[in-house]
Amino acid sequence: MFVQKNRRIIIALKDCFQMIKLTDQHGQKHTLDAVEGWRVMEIIREHGFIQGICDGICECATCHVYVDKPWISKLYPAHDEELELLDVLPDSEENSRLCCQIIYDENLHGLSLTIADVA
Ligand code: FES
Numbered sequence: 733m734f735v736q737k738n739r740r741i742i743i744a745l746k747d748c749f750q751m752i753k754l755t756d757q758h759g760q761k762h763t764l765d766a767v768e769g770w771r772v773m774e775i776i777r778e779h780g781f782i783q784g785i786c787d788g789i790c791e792c793a794t795c796h797v798y799v800d801k802p803w804i805s806k807l808y809p810a811h812d813e814e815l816e817l818l819d820v821l822p823d824s825e826e827n828s829r830l831c832c833q834i835i836y837d838e839n840l841h842g843l844s845l846t847i848a849d850v851a
Contacts, residue, residue, distance in 0.1 A: 755846040766836050773832035788832035793817055795832045800844035
């Protein structure tokens with residue numbers, strides 16, 4: 733009975749815990765607490781890793797990240813405005829995204845990203 737109850741509590745806590753895996757500009761790996769409904773940029777900025785200068789209106793590219801390949805298909809595709817800004821970045825790659833355009837939800841638990849050098 734005791735073990736079963738604790739197991740249910742552990743499962744419930746696991747369901748509540750949301751996180752992003754982030755590699756910073758120096759190659760250091762971090763696990764960040766994430767909040768559903770927040771822009772991924774806001775989550776990373778809240779932890780002090782990026783500036784997000786334009787506050788998510790797709791104008792500054794200080795939120796440029798590389799999405800680890802297994803996660804690309806789980807994200808909504810970039811819209812035209814985001815693609816246009818990514819196109820002018822010198823270090824843009826196939827897996828580049830502006831993380832202000834990604835809204836975190838439970839399906840992104842464990843999302844793995846690397847901050848681009850320009851961020
Ligand atoms: S925060 Fe400026 S483009 Fe994303």
